[in-house]
Amino acid sequence: MQRLAPALRDDDVPLDLISLIKTILAATKEISFRVSQAQLGGLMGSTLDENIQGEIQKKLDVVANELFKDIVLESGFVKAISSEEEDTSVAGDENGKFLVSFDPLDGSSNIDINSLIGTIFSIHEAIPEMAADSPDQFKQAGHKQVCAGYVLYGPSTMLVMTTGKGTHFYVLDRTHGGYLLVERNVQVPKDTREFAINMSNQRFWEAPMQNYIADLVAGDAGPRGEYFNMRWIAAMVGDIHRVLSRGGIFTYPADNKNPDKPYKLRLMYEANPMSFLIEQAGGLAMTSKGRIMDIAPTDIHQRVEVIMGSANEVEKCLSYYK
Ligand SMILES: O=P(O)(O)OC[C@H]1O[C@](O)(COP(=O)(O)O)[C@@H](O)[C@@H]1O
Numbered sequence: 001m002q003r004l005a006p007a008l009r010d011d012d013v014p015l016d017l018i019s020l021i022k023t024i025l026a027a028t029k030e031i032s033f034r035v036s037q038a039q040l041g042g043l044m045g046s047t048l049d050e051n052i053q054g055e056i057q058k059k060l061d062v063v064a065n066e067l068f069k070d071i072v073l074e075s076g077f078v079k080a081i082s083s084e085e086e087d088t089s090v091a092g093d094e095n096g097k098f099l100v101s102f103d104p105l106d107g108s109s110n111i112d113i114n115s116l117i118g119t120i121f122s123i124h125e126a127i128p129e130m131a132a133d134s135p136d137q138f139k140q141a142g143h144k145q146v147c148a149g150y151v152l153y154g155p156s157t158m159l160v161m162t163t164g165k166g167t168h169f170y171v172l173d174r175t176h177g178g179y180l181l182v183e184r185n186v187q188v189p190k191d192t193r194e195f196a197i198n199m200s201n202q203r204f205w206e207a208p209m210q211n212y213i214a215d216l217v218a219g220d221a222g223p224r225g226e227y228f229n230m231r232w233i234a235a236m237v238g239d240i241h242r243v244l245s246r247g248g249i250f251t252y253p254a255d256n257k258n259p260d261k262p263y264k265l266r267l268m269y270e271a272n273p274m275s276f277l278i279e280q281a282g283g284l285a286m287t288s289k290g291r292i293m294d295i296a297p298t299d300i301h302q303r304v305e306v307i308m309g310s311a312n313e314v315e316k317c318l319s320y321y322k
C-alpha cells in the first residue's frame with residue numbers, strides 16, 4: 001500500500017501543499033488519540049460555554065479545536081484559519097500561502113455514546129492583497145478549494161481527501177504512524193436505494209422535500225415502485241462516508257423549526273469540503289437552487305441547505321423543486 005506523500009506526488013500536488021496536509025494530519029493523529037482516551041482522560045461531556053453557532057461546546061470540541069488550530073498555525077504555511085468553534089478567523093503567518101477552514105469535531109452529539117465522529121477540513125489559497133486578520137479572505141467559493149478532506153475516528157481512523165484529482169481513501173496505520181492509501185478514485189454509484197435525513201424534522205420541511213421523502217418512504221407501493229432504505233448516523237462525516245463507500249443521498253434541507261435558522265450545516269466547515277469530495281467522486285452536491293460550490297459566501301459561519309450524493313437521485317430530488 002502506498003504511503004501518503006508519494007500518493008500526493010502522483011497527483012502532482014505541490015510540495016508546500018503536501019507539507020500543509022502533513023501538518024493537518026499530524027493534528028488529526030493527536031485528536032484520534034485523544035478521542036480514543038476521552039473517557040479515561042475526563043474529556044466526555046459538555047463545557048459550560050456556547051460557541052458562535054449558539055451550540056453548547058463539548059469538552060472534546062474545545063480540545064480538538066485548540067490542537068488543530070495550534071498545530072496548523074505554527075506550521076508557517078498558513079495565513080489564517082477559520083473554525084466552527086472560533087468567533088472569527090485567526091491570523092497566522094502574514095506570508096502564509098494557504099487558508100484553512102475546519103470543523104474540529106463533527107458529530108458532537110455522538111461523543112458521549114462512543115459513536116462516529118470526525119474532523120473536516122478545507123484549504124484555499126490565501127489572497128496576497130488581504131490582511132492575515134481579515135475574515136473576508138475566507139469568502140471564496142467552494143470551487144476554489146485546493147484540497148478538502150475529513151478524518152473519521154471510527155473502528156479504523158480513515159482519511160478521505162481530494163486535491164482535485166479524484167477522491168481517495170486512506171487508513172491510519174498505527175504500526176508506522178502514517179496514513180496508507182487503500183482506495184484511489186472512489187466513485188459514488190449514480191443510482192441508489194438509500195437515503196439519509198433527520199426524519200424527526202419532517203413536519204418543518206418545505207413541500208418539495210416532504211413530497212420527495214414521502215415517495216421514497218412509500219416504497220414499492222408508491223410512485224417510485226421500489227423500496228428505499230434509510231440510515232442516519234447524526235454525524236455528517238459518517239453519513240457522507242457511507243455515501244462515498246456505497247452510494248446514497250444525504251440531505252439536510254431547509255426547515256422552519258426555528259425561523260432564524262432555516263439551515264443547519266455550515267458552508268465553510270461542512271458543506272463545501274464534502275461537496276468537493278462528492279463531486280470528485282462523480283456525485284452531485286447541491287442546494288435546491290444550485291451548486292453548493294458556486295455559492296459566494298457572505299459570512300464565514302453561514303449555514304446552507306445540503307442535498308448531495310448519487311447523481312441520479314440528487315437530480316430526482318431536485319426535480320420536486322421545479
Ligand atoms: O442533530 P441532527 O439533526 O441529527 O444533526 C446532525 C448533523 O449535525 C451535525 O452533527 C453538525 O455538526 P457538529 O457536531 O460539528 O455541530 C452534522 O454532522 C450532522 O449531519
Ligand SMILES: [Mg+2]
Pocket residue numbers: 103105106107236270
Ligand atoms: Mg459539524
Ligand SMILES: [Mg+2]
Pocket residue numbers: 061084103104105106107108
Ligand atoms: Mg463540530
